[in-house]
Amino acid sequence: MTTRPTAKSSDKDAWRVGVLFSRSGLMEVTESEHFFGTALAIQEINQGGGVLGREIEVIAYDPGSQPETFRKLADRLLTEDGASVVFGCSTSAERKAVLPAIERRNGLLWYPSLYEGFEYSPNVIYTGPAPNQNAFQLAEYIVRKHGPRVYLIGSDYIYPRESNRIMRDLVESYAGRVVGEQYVTMEATDAELTRSLDAIRDAAPDVVFSTIVGRTAQRFYRMYARSGFDPKRLPIASLTMAEGEVRAIGAEYCAGHLTAASYFGTLARDSNDRFKAAFAATFGAETPVSMWSASAYAQIKLFARALEQAGSLDTQKLVEAALGLSLEAPEGPIRIDPDNNHVWTTPRIGRVRSDGQFDIVWESKSPIKPDPYLSVSPIGGRWLSEEALSA
Template identity: 40%
Template sequence: MIVNQLSLSEAWLMGLDRAYWNFGVLASQTGVAAITEQTQLNGALLAIEEINAKGGIAGRPIRPIIYDPGSIPANFATYARRMLADNNVNIIFGCYMSSQRKAVLPIIREYGALLCYPTMYEGFEFSDNVIYSGAAPNQNNIPMAKYMMEHCGETFCLVGSDYLFPREANRIFKETIQALGGSVLSEDYLPLEADAAAVEPVIDRLVALEPDAIFSTIVGDSTIPFYRGLAKVRAGRRHIPVGSLNTSEAEIAVMGPSVASGHLISMPYLSPIDSETNNRFKREYIARFGKAGITSCTEAAYFQVHLVAQAIAEIGTDDTHAVVRALHNRRFGAPEGEVWVDPENNHTYLWPRIAEIGAAGELNIVQDCVAPVKPDPYLVFPRDRDDDGRHLLAEVVS
């Protein structure tokens, strides 16, 4: 049963019903970020359905309590409070943009609840009330900067949406590039809902500067006109590769393969991963939701539900601090590979990867990972070697 936009009377009745584990899901099905957030919702629902098909948690099924915040941060805060105050929810899964997470954090702390956040982000944050399942900067941003410096050139233009994550992600990328001897020619920011008319002058400036590559942190629907506009002006010109941490297969499907071809993305999960676990995950996802692109956020939303369910099954409660303790170092065979939560910072060991988008929109993995990388959200000691000195990241030789 999926409950969406509950009335107060329905919520009160559900509060009396202890036959279920109520999991809150905040994922926009409308608004500027709906392309990706819908896939987060799908990933969470797929995991819940799998768990319920096996008898739920300790004999009690999970009931998802779903709200559509419409990509508006203030709505995330409103609905988080409603879930915690009225809907008998103690654990919330979701949020995509950092502005959404930041809006929810005070509510989570006020109620002593738990947020499971499935999105890569800018780092430099810790909360006892949050499990961070998306990539920290050392698991996507720094590997991308190093790869692009080696394979694309030494001059870059940066472009992003105008809010916290893009500005911080661009800062980290710029500092890494400069430390490696590269240079940044420009840095532009667009409104979150930028359309083709808004991106056109930015693209004209980027092309005129003739950088070796572009690093984009544009998010949501604005991704589409940016890539399409760049494809239009590059006709007859040298191809300028774009590297992104958040442009996913969902956006690629919308913009079209001819537009996306030749650009780069950096994410722990990429659909071509050839493993029994990932192949099963893709089959089940497509059977349930169709062939819409599976994103890294989809996979993180999926595995974090499974991790939390395992923790609750062990301890018999959804108490926040008990669940967090039970999650530390708990292993789960996710589609990207085995993952676990680092007890030092509540972030997740993940598998950094980089892919180039092919002519048909396919992802060709060009840098893979031989083992999961410890999360380093504060970039205290970013590294690509394990404790034995092995290189964790390696180019894929075709």
């Protein structure tokens, strides 16, 4: 799929950018939300006169949730389509697939997803949370609030394996214990998931930390409920389960489970109210907002500010202009850290309600500096007050 919105200005005068989010395949729900947030922000910018009087022209492809297709389409954007700036990727497998092309051709990738950390590229702006901005807080919450026995389960690729490695260290730092760890295929069968659920039952944990993604995660949550697991006694904790997937699964299967994220649709902020109103007007009130759409939306707004300062899509000029930029995003204040190209963001923990929205059960008092290599953030540091744990 290629999208080329009609611009008032000529192709020569438009700022041409690439968009790579899957509208189909395993990651369809999550990446469609990335796409919606991206499209909304670009629409608002173009309707407001563009950047320096020039509109943003989009060339968008649907990679179908296939990392190899992401790689090929990134090459096409950078060579045939003449787009040096790309907004895209959700999973780490997708990001790793396009990164060689981005770096080889000196493009710039804006990546809006949380990830496992331990990466830096001068050709990437990372606008999702690093582990010290979500996993650290979630680990303390689940061990101190729900109990010390934690079971780790994930899809079998880099993000879950690295996230679980970090989570194991965190759980043990809070005097917890990992009582099981397993991985399922990206498109796991019902039989495979049933065996996983049997293993969880046998291990008798206090909480399950899941890094299963996409359609497999949706089936896992349904099967978890149908197998008789009660989230009041044994919740699933996640860094990725958001409003859109809760709706796709069915809120009745998700109520009581936990997600750590920087954004929830229930946030009471003027910036979020404006975002939700514009989103509903564009995509319909029935389309839920989430961390995926909010982060993609915010990074386009940051890009526009950087482009206004740089006056050019040249990668070096654009990165220099972007570093240090701040924005009142739907989640609240964010800022691109000049030390590592990642974003200051506010950690929060939410519990799914029966209507598919989230009650925010804890949030940081202020944004936290990103620490993708965990060189400063203390393992076992205390983030949560006793009041938060007793709530």
